[in-house]
Amino acid sequence: GIQVEQSPPDLILQEGANSTLRCNFSDSVNNLQWFHQNPWGQLINLFYIPSGTKQNGRLSATTVATERYSLLYISSSQTTDSGVYFCAVFLNAGNNRKLIWGLGTSLAVNP
Amino acid sequence: DTGVSQDPRHKITKRGQNVTFRCDPISEHNRLYWYRQTLGQGPEFLTYFQNEAQLEKSRLLSDRFSAERPKGSFSTLEIQRTEQGDSAMYLCASSGRDRGHTEAFFGQGTRLTVV
Numbered sequence: 001g002i003q004v005e006q007s008p009p010d011l012i013l014q015e016g017a018n019s020t021l022r023c024n025f026s027d028s029v030n031n032l033q034w035f036h037q038n039p040w041g042q043l044i045n046l047f048y049i050p051s052g053t054k055q056n057g058r059l060s061a062t063t064v065a066t067e068r069y070s071l072l073y074i075s076s077s078q079t080t081d082s083g084v085y086f087c088a089v090f091l092n093a094g095n096n097r098k099l100i101w102g103l104g105t106s107l108a109v110n111p
Numbered sequence: 112d113t114g115v116s117q118d119p120r121h122k123i124t125k126r127g128q129n130v131t132f133r134c135d136p137i138s139e140h141n142r143l144y145w146y147r148q149t150l151g152q153g154p155e156f157l158t159y160f161q162n163e164a165q166l167e168k169s170r171l172l173s174d175r176f177s178a179e180r181p182k183g184s185f186s187t188l189e190i191q192r193t194e195q196g197d198s199a200m201y202l203c204a205s206s207g208r209d210r211g212h213t214e215a216f217f218g219q220g221t222r223l224t225v226v
Contacts, residue, residue, distance in 0.1 A: 031213035041200050043154075043217040048210065086153055090213040096167060098144065099204075099215055101153030 002027045006087050006102035013077045013109045021072040021105045023087030031090035032063050033099070034072050038083050046072070046085075077109045113137075115218035117203050123224045124193055131189045132221045136205030142212050143186050145178055146202040147171065148220075154202055160186060193225045 003026040013019055023032070034046040047054050047061040049070065054061055058077075063070040074081055084106050088099040116135040124130050136143045141162050146154035157176070158168045162183035172178075175193075180186040190197055200222050204215040 031210070033214065035217075041148075041220045041222065043202065043220075045214075045216060048214045050213075088153070088215075090215075092211075092213060097142075097159060097212070098156040098167070099146075099154070101155075103151075103153055 002029065002089060002091060002100045004087060004089055004100050004102040006085075006105050008105060009103065010106045011108070013107065015077060015079060015109055015111050017077050017109075018073070018075045019077060019107070021074070021085055021087075021107075023070040023072070023102055025068050025070075025087075025089050025100075027068070028065070029089040030092045032070050033088050033090070034061055034070070035086045035088065036081075036083050037086060037104070043086070074107075077107075079109045079111055082107055082109045115203055115205050115216055117201075117218035117221050119221055120219060121222050121224075123226060126195060126225055127192055129189065129191045130193060130223065131187055132201055132203075132223075133185060133187050134203030134218060135185045136203070137207065137216060140205035140207040140216075141183065142206045143180060144204040144206070144215065145186070145188050146204065148200040148202060149198075157188075190223075193223075195225045198223055198225045 005024045035043045049063045051065045060073045084104040086104045088101045144159040145157040148154040160180040175191045200220045202220045204217045206212045
């Protein structure tokens with residue numbers, strides 16, 4: 001089945017720093033989503049990005065589908081950015097429809 | 112649009128008891144998914160519905176687990192005879208026809224602790 005790998009597993013930043021999170025996937029996919037899981041456990045949609053580049057405020061994402069990777073950029077990080085960032089790809093084959101997840105990048109932003 | 116809603120947010124139960132969780136999807140979404148997440152892991156797929164039909168169940172879903180979506184709107188997930196290994200966050204998501212059902216939106220989750 002499809003494998004999703006995220007790196008780095010953990011990241012500690014000083015407030016104001018920039019960072020890049022990476023997601024590699026092993027097969028062609030219909031969709032890729034980036035989520036932020038806050039300390040209370042809720043998964044917040046950041047980007048729906050099967051290909052190309054999108055920006056939303058201090059966050060941007062790029063997916064290069066042909067090379068099977070996606071990057072999430074966080075600029076001028078804030079303490080509220082802390083949490084776990086997940087990459088998930090959508091498997092859509094017959095009745096087999098689900099998100100396949102990486103293990104996440106745990107980000108801590110220190111004041 | 113109020114988003115995906117789950118109830119309760121937290122549940123503490125004694126081993127051997129039954130528990131039931133509820134999920135209300137985004138109103139126009141006809142697909143609904145249940146996932147389970149344990150500490151330090153990504154969510155794991157449990158089951159999904161298209162309208163009221165349950166189309167796929169993971170092998171993680173033992174005979175003690177059952178999910179329903181009787182009218183194609185809200186869904187319930189029941190765990191019978193709970194075990195300590197059932198302690199986890201249970202997440203519900205829904206998706207709509209936009210983007211071919213490939214964009215999922217999640218609720219706040221129900222955190223289950225079995226003592």
